[in-house]
Amino acid sequence: MKILVCISNVPDTTTKITFTNDNTEFNTAGVQYIVNPYDEIALSKAIELTEGGKGTVTVINVGEASNDPTIRKALAIGADDAVRVNAAPRDAYFVAKQIAEYAKDKDFDIILTGRESIDYNGNQVAAMVGEFLDIPSISIIKKLTVDGDSATLEREIEGGKEVVTVSGKFVASCAEGVAEPKIPNMRGIMSARTKPLNVIEAVSIEEVSKVTKYETPAPRGQVKLVSADQTEQLISLLHSEAKVI
Amino acid sequence: MSVLVYVEQAEGKFKKSVYEAVSYAKAIADQQSTNLTAISIGNVADSELKELGKYGASKVLNVSTDQLKTFVNQAYASVIANAAEKESADVVVLSNSFSGKGLAPRIAVKLKAGLADGAVELPTTDGKFAVKKTAFSGKAFAITELTSANKVIALNPNAFGVKENATDIAIENFTADVKQSDLGAVIKEIVRATDKVSLPDAELVVSAGRGLKGPENWGMIEELANLLGAATACSKPVSDADWRPHSEHVGQTGISISPNLYIAIGISGAIQHLAGVSSSKVIVVINKDPEAPFFKVADYGIVGDAFEVVPKLIEALKAHKA
Numbered sequence: 051m052k053i054l055v056c057i058s059n060v061p062d063t064t065t066k067i068t069f070t071n072d073n074t075e076f077n078t079a080g081v082q083y084i085v086n087p088y089d090e091i092a093l094s095k096a097i098e099l100t101e102g103g104k105g106t107v108t109v110i111n112v113g114e115a116s117n118d119p120t121i122r123k124a125l126a127i128g129a130d131d132a133v134r135v136n137a138a139p140r141d142a143y144f145v146a147k148q149i150a151e152y153a154k155d156k157d158f159d160i161i162l163t164g165r166e167s168i169d170y171n172g173n174q175v176a177a178m179v180g181e182f183l184d185i186p187s188i189s190i191i192k193k194l195t196v197d198g199d200s201a202t203l204e205r206e207i208e209g210g211k212e213v214v215t216v217s218g219k220f221v222a223s224c225a226e227g228v229a230e231p232k233i234p235n236m237r238g239i240m241s242a243r244t245k246p247l248n249v250i251e252a253v254s255i256e257e258v259s260k261v262t263k264y265e266t267p268a269p270r271g272q273v274k275l276v277s278a279d280q281t282e283q284l285i286s287l288l289h290s291e292a293k294v295i
Numbered sequence: 296m297s298v299l300v301y302v303e304q305a306e307g308k309f310k311k312s313v314y315e316a317v318s319y320a321k322a323i324a325d326q327q328s329t330n331l332t333a334i335s336i337g338n339v340a341d342s343e344l345k346e347l348g349k350y351g352a353s354k355v356l357n358v359s360t361d362q363l364k365t366f367v368n369q370a371y372a373s374v375i376a377n378a379a380e381k382e383s384a385d386v387v388v389l390s391n392s393f394s395g396k397g398l399a400p401r402i403a404v405k406l407k408a409g410l411a412d413g414a415v416e417l418p419t420t421d422g423k424f425a426v427k428k429t430a431f432s433g434k435a436f437a438i439t440e441l442t443s444a445n446k447v448i449a450l451n452p453n454a455f456g457v458k459e460n461a462t463d464i465a466i467e468n469f470t471a472d473v474k475q476s477d478l479g480a481v482i483k484e485i486v487r488a489t490d491k492v493s494l495p496d497a498e499l500v501v502s503a504g505r506g507l508k509g510p511e512n513w514g515m516i517e518e519l520a521n522l523l524g525a526a527t528a529c530s531k532p533v534s535d536a537d538w539r540p541h542s543e544h545v546g547q548t549g550i551s552i553s554p555n556l557y558i559a560i561g562i563s564g565a566i567q568h569l570a571g572v573s574s575s576k577v578i579v580v581i582n583k584d585p586e587a588p589f590f591k592v593a594d595y596g597i598v599g600d601a602f603e604v605v606p607k608l609i610e611a612l613k614a615h616k617a
Contacts, residue, residue: 063567067434087548177400186479189397207393209493213484226541258443259409265436273590278599282611292577294556
């Protein structure tokens with residue numbers, strides 16, 4: 051079984067998000083980068099499925115050389131090799147096209163991503179890769195079991211779940227529950243240094259979107275405190291002032 | 296030129312988030328002085344389809360082919376892209392629901408379109424078609440310009456609201472050729488908890504954290520939620536400890552929500568949690584620690600022990616409703 055896992059390099063979850071250059075650029079000063087937490091779940095699942103010589107896991111990232119430490123982290127967790135498409139990830143469309151171009155003649159059985167990246171919250175790459183490759187894509191899965199050539203997935207829906215089966219190649223985006231995130235051990239960290247990380251050039255495609263500016267949410271006013279003995283006052287404020295109940 | 300909105304049905308019915316998408320798409324059609332067409336896939340009665348006229352759709356394409364009765368994003372994307380071409384629609388709108396998230400990117404690739412998902416406002420009309428969307432898990436917004444000729448927008452629930460705009464609506468049957476290979480993913484089972492309010496669409500949400508001390512104490516949270524008609528949610532440590540299901544985890548690595556009212560009980564308000572709920576319209580925080588960071592971003596607060604405050608709040612709510 052050959053599995054491709056797509057990973058994003060994202061700011062650590064504790065990052066305070068600020069912008070520079072008249073709010074047109076993300077302020078990277080002092081920001082720690084990590085493997086996107088959902089992609090880590092996808093990677094952990096891929097490793098679980100191929101453990102014991104049952105297959106190989108390749109990770110792919112679209113980004114510049116500054117992403118290499120994050121890619122090495124994925125290798126330390128247990129991927130066999132890595133590919134970096136050497137280009138700034140313009141938008142999901144661009145990233146998905148690069149991944150599809152790489153994957154189209156490599157015969158991967160399964161392509162996994164995280165449910166979304168925690169920076170642009172896209173949720174787009176998995177389904178776009180599926181479309182570029184003309185194979186099924188299942189988004190936001192909570193469970194994945196593989197049995198020979200077919201797989202059973204549980205997909206989240208509003209207030210419930212759907213059980214989906216697919217045979218042959220597919221793409222899926224993974225949410226919490228698919229696998230426990232694996233933590234790299236010392237042997238993994240050591241071997242990650244020598245595992246192959248191939249850098250390939252990007253294919254050019256037409257631009258379809260660009261971020262022109264960022265905004266931060268408007269700050270809220272001072273909190274209105276209500277005494278713990280006067281819960282009825284809170285109800286009345288929510289009813290008459292905030293008008294939400 | 297026209298605008299096409301995909302109206303997602305669940306068991307033959309449209310939800311509020313669909314009417315929001317129709318209202319939003321109608322506003323874009325008005326910006327561009329054109330018409331709004333809806334497309335529905337699956338078994339939906341004419342009376343339900345007619346409802347779409349209330350929010351401004353002047354036509355609905357009804358796809359009721361048997362093989363498309365249940366959702367397959369690959370095939371649905373083909374049908375919707377096909378309809379967009381036939382209707383000369385250059386803007387396609389849909390809800391940013393779980394299914395929408397699997398569908399919109401495939402439609403975008405088919406139409407070679409830029410995609411703004413998680414949209415919260417109408418596109419700008421300064422000739423740039425820039426859409427405000429959530430980014431950094433609620434910590435910021437990105438103004439995203441869609442520079443392609445075709446555009447796809449997935450609208451966040453609860454962001455735009457439902458706007459009535461009564462229009463005469465025509466129902467047209469629409470057939471599209473579906474390739475067998477588009478039907479590769481097959482739904483075996485759909486499990487829906489019908490007695491609970493679904494969290495992503497909920498207008499009111501009651502959420503609790505580690506301050507509750509254990510899963511056995513969720514009874515009062517559920518009682519409060521039931522009284523309000525609210526959905527229940529939780530913080531990450533709570534779902535990590537399996538006190539509550541992962542589907543209830545809101546925050547940076549869970550789901551992001553923007554209800555009208557978010558009541559946080561026994562949640563301190565770590566930056567990762569705030570990211571997922573900061574776009575709630577009104578935030579109420581109940582916490583025994585007056586220094587809890589959540590109070591800094593709350594509209595209303597009660598400093599007190601959840602085990603004392605929540606039962607009193609339930610009594611007060613019962614009295615209010617009586």
